[in-house]
Structure formats: structure tokens, C-alpha cells
Amino acid sequence: MTSPSRDQPPRLTEDARDTAVRRVQEAYAGGHISHDKMDEHLHQVLAATRHSELDPVLASLPEDEAAKAEGPAGAEGKVDTASTIAAVSGRIKRGGAWRVPRFLRVESAFGRVHLDLSRALLDQPVVDIELRLGTGRAKITVPRGATVELEGLRTVWKDTHYKSPRRPVPGGPTIRILGTMGYGRLRVRHARR
Template identity: 55%
Template sequence: MNSPQGNAASRVREDDRESAVRRVREAYADEHIGHEEMDERLGRVLAATTQGELAAAVDLLPAAGPGATATIAAAGGRIKRRGAWRVPRVLKVESAFGRVRLDLSRAVIEDPVVDIELSLGTGNARITVPRDAIVEVEGVTTGWKDLRYRPRQPTRPGAPRIRFSGAVGYGRLKIRHAWR
């Protein structure tokens, strides 16, 4: 665990606790630990008051990975995600024919950087990012139509960074910031 001073006696910060909970759950999901050990470790993580206690609760677990990768694919038809959905560290969006609508404005974004890799044939794509997100579109190539994006200044430090890459064939890609 990273503590501000690196001191095992320093108090636990909530983001460190959340990271430890995520690490225990991932170890269980990857079958590195059993159900009883997961329960025991989660109890210790939630009860920890110092960085040393927190570090002991996740001791010998595999290191936290770079984050999950998920693919949303459709040969034809629509791809649509909105509301409170969890955005993985790397999201691959593949569509041969059809429309893509991704709304990240209310999505759960746990990682400071999210990479969205697009592989779109025909059809338009509209992606709504959080109001304060930092967006990078330099990695996107478009074929027939253009990319529409107007940058906005982030309103808070630590805003999520969303990096787009990949290709859009015969369709328009529109990325916009949410109003709220």
C-alpha cells in the first residue's frame, strides 16, 4: 500500500482501503484464495486503522494487475451502454455494421486512465464522457467521415483520462462531454 509518508503507523486513507478490497476480491475471482480466506482478509481490510494493518491484510496476495480488459462486440445491430455501468481499464468496442452509443457520464470509472479501442466498420458512434474528463483522440483514424470532438478544460484535479484509439470506417465518431 502506498502511504503518504511510507510509514506503517500512518492512518489508512479510504482510497487505499478501496484498493485493498479490490485486490482481495480479484485474488478470489482469480482463484488465488478461497471463500473463507477472502472473508477473513476483507474483515481485516475493513477493520484496519493503520497502513501496517492494511498491508498485513493483503500480504502475499498477487500484485494488483493493470486492470481488466473487456470487449463489446456486435456484427450487426446496436451497441448501447448507459447508466451506472463499470468501465474496465481497457475497453474494446467492435462493430461491423450498426450504431454505437456509449454514455460514460454516470459510469463507474475506477482507473485514472481508461483506454477505449475502437474497431468500427459502418455506422455512427456517439460517446459521452464525464464533464471533467480529459480526452485524447490522437490515436483514432477515420475513413469516410470525420471525428467530432471539442475539448473542455477539466474542472478538478484527478479527473479521469480517456484515451481513444483504433479505426472508424464509414461513419462519424462524435465524442462530447456530459452537461452535468
């Protein structure tokens, strides 16, 4: 039995990849990089197999605010700005008066997703919802006055169904939907009230 070479750097972990994806998204959300640059960086991060391949991407981003807040004392003072809802199969459903984080990641391999933000508590003027969906449908209901941005979403099989309101209501939150959908369809609609 041969042992792996000690000279070879360790493979990239999913936690490190997720952290890099979050940093790229935060840089975009903070206006530090353009949408095209975010796409380029995300492609590099998702294709990386070694930590050294992330270095050029991470070096071009502003310092990680969560790491600065954490400081040398550990997790004290750390602000939770992201949340993940995940299921392999079955249904993911959120509705009512639930608190929506600044960054929300939704992961599902085979199930259906229904997020109703019409009565949700949105503490931030901009919310990023990252979809990582394999198959199955997704439906997102946004508040009546919300602005919806879909430029960061990649679909493999079906197009996204979204019709912007004829008379936009000023002052609402911005909901940016990004990520990847495999073989399902995303429907986004505005709440009626």
C-alpha cells in the same frame, strides 16, 4: 490431395494477435513506449501472418503483467483488465452506472455505438477505449471533468467530431480513444452535469 508442409510454421491465430495488441496497448498505457512506437508496433502486429513476426515486437515490451499474475497454477489470481463489447449489426448501447474496465474494446461491423460514461464507475484514472468499427456512427459521452485523447484513433472516411470544453474541470479521468473507424463518424461530447 496434398498435405501442408510440416516445415511451414502455423499461421497466426486471432487470439495470439489480440494478445499482442493488448500487450502493445498496455505498454503504451504504462508509459513504457511512445505513441509513435505504439502505432509502429500495432502496424507490425496487424500485418503479421506468422508467430515469428510478432517476436521482435513482443521482445521489446515489458513482461506481460496478466501472465505473471496468472502464474503456473492457471487462471487463479488472474486480473481481468480488459473487456470486449461486440455486435455484427444492430446497436451497442451502455449507460447509467456501469463499471468501465481499464481497457474496453468495442467491435461492430455495421451497427451504431453509444457509450455514456457520464454516470459510469471509473476505477482507474486512465481508460482506453479501442474502437474497431466498420460502418455506422459512434457517440461517446464522457464525464464533465474528463480529458479526452484521440491521437490513437484512425478514421478512414469522416473526421471525428469533438469540441474540448472552454473551462476544463481539473482532476477528472483521462479517456483515450484509439483504434480504427471505417465509414462512420465518431462524436465525443462532455456530459453537462
